[in-house]
Amino acid sequence: MRALGVADQAKRRTFVTGVAMDEVKDMCGRRILCVFPRYAPAFGNFQYSYPLTGARALMPPQGLLLIAAALPPHWQVRFIDENMDRATDADFAWAHAVFVSGMHIQRAQMQDICRRAHRHDRVTALGGPSVSACPENYPDFDYLHVGEMGDATEELFARLARDTARPPQQVVLKTTQRRDLADFPVPAYELARLDLYLTGSIQFSSGCPYECEFCDIPALYGRTPRLKTPQQVLAELDKLLACGQTGAVYFVDDNFIAHRRAVRELLPHLVEWQKRNGYPLYLSCEATLNIAKRPEILELMRAAMFHSIFCGIETPDPEALKSIAKQHNNMVPILEAVSTINRHGMEVVSGIILGLDSDTPQTGDALIEFVEQSRIPMLTMNLLQALPRTPLWDRLKREGRLLADNGARESNVDFRMPYEQVLSMWKDCISRAYHPRALFARYEHHARGTYRNRFAPPATPQRASWKNIRRGLGILGRILWHVGLRGDYRRHFWGFALRRAARGEIESLISVAILAHHLILFAREASAGRKNASYYSERLRGEALAPAE
Numbered sequence: 189m190r191a192l193g194v195a196d197q198a199k200r201r202t203f204v205t206g207v208a209m210d211e212v213k214d215m216c217g218r219r220i221l222c223v224f225p226r227y228a229p230a231f232g233n234f235q236y237s238y239p240l241t242g243a244r245a246l247m248p249p250q251g252l253l254l255i256a257a258a259l260p261p262h263w264q265v266r267f268i269d270e271n272m273d274r275a276t277d278a279d280f281a282w283a284h285a286v287f288v289s290g291m292h293i294q295r296a297q298m299q300d301i302c303r304r305a306h307r308h309d310r311v312t313a314l315g316g317p318s319v320s321a322c323p324e325n326y327p328d329f330d331y332l333h334v335g336e337m338g339d340a341t342e343e344l345f346a347r348l349a350r351d352t353a354r355p356p357q358q359v360v361l362k363t364t365q366r367r368d369l370a371d372f373p374v375p376a377y378e379l380a381r382l383d384l385y386l387t388g389s390i391q392f393s394s395g396c397p398y399e400c401e402f403c404d405i406p407a408l409y410g411r412t413p414r415l416k417t418p419q420q421v422l423a424e425l426d427k428l429l430a431c432g433q434t435g436a437v438y439f440v441d442d443n444f445i446a447h448r449r450a451v452r453e454l455l456p457h458l459v460e461w462q463k464r465n466g467y468p469l470y471l472s473c474e475a476t477l478n479i480a481k482r483p484e485i486l487e488l489m490r491a492a493m494f495h496s497i498f499c500g501i502e503t504p505d506p507e508a509l510k511s512i513a514k515q516h517n518n519m520v521p522i523l524e525a526v527s528t529i530n531r532h533g534m535e536v537v538s539g540i541i542l543g544l545d546s547d548t549p550q551t552g553d554a555l556i557e558f559v560e561q562s563r564i565p566m567l568t569m570n571l572l573q574a575l576p577r578t579p580l581w582d583r584l585k586r587e588g589r590l591l592a593d594n595g596a597r598e599s600n601v602d603f604r605m606p607y608e609q610v611l612s613m614w615k616d617c618i619s620r621a622y623h624p625r626a627l628f629a630r631y632e633h634h635a636r637g638t639y640r641n642r643f644a645p646p647a648t649p650q651r652a653s654w655k656n657i658r659r660g661l662g663i664l665g666r667i668l669w670h671v672g673l674r675g676d677y678r679r680h681f682w683g684f685a686l687r688r689a690a691r692g693e694i695e696s697l698i699s700v701a702i703l704a705h706h707l708i709l710f711a712r713e714a715s716a717g718r719k720n721a722s723y724y725s726e727r728l729r730g731e732a733l734a735p736a737e
């Protein structure tokens with residue numbers, strides 16, 4: 189928990205213009221407690237790698253840190269990520285108002301925070317992707333902020349400046365005028381313990397032009413990409429460094445190449461920034477697979493030290509891609525696209541969906557064949573979920589295949605294939621894809637190819653700092669202890685590790701060991717039915733509410 193620096197105070201003065209700001213400025217300061225809810229254990233959280241790295245959560249929540257930076261200048265703010273620490277009674281007692289943010293998967297935890305704040309009679313405000321899609325799911329919060337930062341945000345601040353008593357009934361504030369990303373403040377990164385996250389986060393753009401049937405991004409953030417300026421992105425990177433960010437930083441953009449010209453303008457600035465700062469960070473992002481058609485962009489990303497791209501491949505079946513309105517994945521043959529990206533030193537992390545209407549009993553085997561051919565090490569394999577505000581939700585509703593209450597089922601979709609068959613296909617794919625032998629074989633392929641295609645930065649003082657070396661040695665020590673000595677898949681680990689050590693490739697040894705540990709352990713839990721394929725199931729909700737350690 190930390191207070192905001194002078195620079196941010198200055199930045200915040202420019203935010204609230206017009207009536208609200210004049211009103212707010214003359215009123216007494218407010219104390220805002222920003223609480224980010226716990227994630228339920230899930231594939232995408234990498235919780236099994238935390239003991240190796242000392243991390244305690246995956247990445248800082250951009251949304252809440254942005255809102256914290258946008259508060260009126262003389263207000264105080266505290267930030268608590270409940271993936272690390274639980275907000276205490278003292279925190280709630282300190283606050284005038286409690287701000288919360290999150291995804292559908294965090295619904296139970298968001299409601300839990302609201303209950304705890306109300307026990308202290310504190311007014312609560314909720315924003316973020318879940319309430320923006322389904323405000324009706326949050327009857328207990330006092331203020332609902334639906335949509336992105338804009339006029340609704342100003343209205344919320346003005347109302348709290350006037351009165352922090354809980355309103356007699358819920359107030360829903362809908363953004364009608366979005367604030368331009370070019371006018372976004374630098375998120376309040378200094379409020380977060382960046383050194384305790386597995387990766388940092390930064391945003392360049394919002395929105396995606398495509399309309400994949402299962403995705404709610406077009407409804408939530410629009411199809412016309414909105415952008416920050418390169419100068420803003422560099423200012424944010426400067427601030428991340430100043431706040432102790434090291435290692436990896438993830439661009440949270442829905443589609444990093446949503447606006448190709450803007451990306452071509454941004455990348456040379458990132459290359460220069462890395463050079464100027466001694467190549468301190470590895471970058472990654474999410475982008476559509478057709479980025480493979482843009483070698484000029486891939487080459488600039490290589491020079492800017494991008495190490496991986498998350499691509500929503502979803503299925504290797506071109507016909508199935510058409511059926512979910514994702515034919516843009518077919519613009520380049522998928523295997524060719526993956527190897528093109530690898531040739532530029534970037535690993536592809538692939539999103540995969542099982543339970544599509546086009547699935548057959550052979551789908552699982554076809555997927556494993558694709559995993560072996562593409563050599564993609566990390567694939568987030570999820571069961572199809574129908575998210576509100578998506579064409580899929582509307583179609584399934586029309587077809588009467590949307591399960592309102594799916595109890596212990598792992599999805600709210602009434603699959604074409606028998607449910608149990610889809611579930612066992614999912615478990616079978618997870619256990620085969622993440623068997624240690626298969627996984628390390630795929631990583632071996634990239635250690636001899638993709639990773640050697642990367643831009644090799646000079647050994648700058650920033651990279652070879654004692655702090656980095658000490659941190660690296662600490663992680664290596666824990667890997668050798670937990671995996672090399674005590675791990676039950678140590679034979680496969682040592683095969684990979686000794687080959688890396690023989691070539692002095694210690695960095696790829698460490699980064700692979702960290703991720704492989706999570707993938708292997710999570711897959712074991714999931715294929716044994718002890719971890720879920722999705723965030724819809726009851727048991728998960730039950731689990732999610734367990735108090736933080």
Ligand code: B12
Binds near residue numbers: 290293317409
């Ligand atoms: C980065 C990211 C992740 C990261 C984590 C990010 C984090 N720390 O929270 C990781 C990789 C872990 C992740 C995982 C998942 N994710 Co995700 N993720 C994203 C992504 C791409 C960016 C999030 C972000 O930083 N956005 C930028 C910030 C600035 O936007 P924002 O949070 O909406 O905030 C704005 C407003 O909402 C508002 N606001 C936000 N909070 C608040 C609070 C208050 C008080 C106020 C006033 C305003 C306000 O102001 C901000 C500025 O406009 C989003 C898509 C997106 N564009 O947001 C998907 C998204 C949030 N993820 C999604 C999903 C479904 C998942 C998974 C469940 C997928 C899966 N099946 O496994 C997992 C779940 C995690 C888990 N436990 O398993 C969905 C959520 C759907 C929903 N409506 O809830 C999204 C929207 C993508 C999609 N396709 O639909 N994800």
